[in-house]
Amino acid sequence: MATLTRQVPFYGLMAEFSTPEALIAATKAAREAGYRKMDAYSPFPIEEVIDEIDHGRSTGIPPLVLTAGLIGATTGFVLQYIGAFVDYPINVGGRPLNWEGWPAFVPITFELMILLAAFTAAISMVVLNGLPMPYHPVFNAPRFDRASQDLFFLCIEAVDPLFDRTETERFLRTLAPNQVSEVES
């Protein structure tokens, strides 16, 4: 009994639904109610849910990729400029040994831009997602393994400014879930 009354820090409240339609409706309702820190779990991607959850939220990757691409292009060009014009100028096929020779540098400049941008996109995706993540609290929710089979979950996280243990639970129960459970952190 003690566990019921003990004030445990918890991750959030998890509502379980049987149909994707119910999850879509619940996500919309939660968003309209003002909740922002929430996440939905379903066996397959649902576009409407993604729209509601990720509305206006940036992953942070595009500016990183742009920066890396620019750094790569600059590095490629400067590297070749120094090598071909400053440190060791050689006449290859009559190409001019000054700025007029820039077209010869395009392939390497482009390749280095793509290389750095691609690596940044892949690595920053992993890092910004917090991967690798051996433990995540949502797996403490009952029957959560069925999120990859036939059940649909909506979790409103405790860090949301509107979150209130009682009010939020009451709100979730108005959405006709199968059950609402507290997720241990």
Added chain:
Amino acid sequence: MNVYPIRTSDALWFGAGANVTATGNSYQLVSTQDHWTLEERDIYRIGNFAAFRENPKVIAEEVYLEEYGNVGRPEYQSFFTGEHAYPKQAWGMSIDLTACIGCNACVIACQAENNIPIVGKSEIARGREMHWIRIDRYFAGNLDNPSTYMMPMACMQCEQAPCEIVCPVAATVHDYEGLNNMVYNRCVGTKYCSNNCPYKVRRFNFLQYSDIDTIQFTLMRNPEVTVRNRGVMEKCTYCVQRISDARIEAKKVAVAAGSQDYVIDDGVIVTACEGACPTNAIVFGDINDANSRVKKLKDEPHSYYPLGILNTKPRTTYLARVRNPHESLEVEGEG
């Protein structure tokens, strides 16, 4: 093949009573003549003397019309707007196709001068001949009585060389006099340069053709020429060893006179092919010198760039062949 058994002293040049019988055996005949074909590209230019006397530019106009579709050389659209300057000497060559008789003396002279290995029949059959200059043979007109044309072809020393830009290790680059130099020690044998050469004048040392270990053979070779090893591309150098020799001599003269500025007189450098040519068809010299023989020949109206449409700017140019056959010999028609 030994033909002496049928060539007896009583009749050296004639024989009778011979029979030809099919043996059922096969015998491989090899010839370098059809190697490195230029795939129907027109590289040999011919003009008629009467028309040439009337308008000396007639051959050049025909070339432009054929290659560019208009009379006159168009301005090229190039990515590279700048050009290289060759302020000192710029070596060039002019080959007069009217004078060339196709005797192959230049091929032998080059072979001897540059220690070019003889590869033998089996390698020739694989298309691996090594000689740096070749004589191309072209036929024109009626197949029963064709006109035959000869064209010496060595490295063109292009100013905008297609071979250089494809080399991944910069093993073939230009020097300050505009020579297209092979740097043998850098070459890794990709053969990209040979594939990209429109004139097909680069030669690859597939096997170690030269016996460089047998000590007696060293006396046979020209000591001024770099030893080339297996797996390395090689080609005509414009006899760079003779150019260097002349430059060193000119510098010695200049230093003795207390000057920094050396002068290499026209005609001091004679390439091996030029020296061997019995008709003086090949002329080598400095094209920066307005008074040099080669510059004057290049200014002739019938001087042309081989495959000029490729904009490779070859340092070797040709003087188109001007024919003046007797009317009775023209019945078959010219090609």
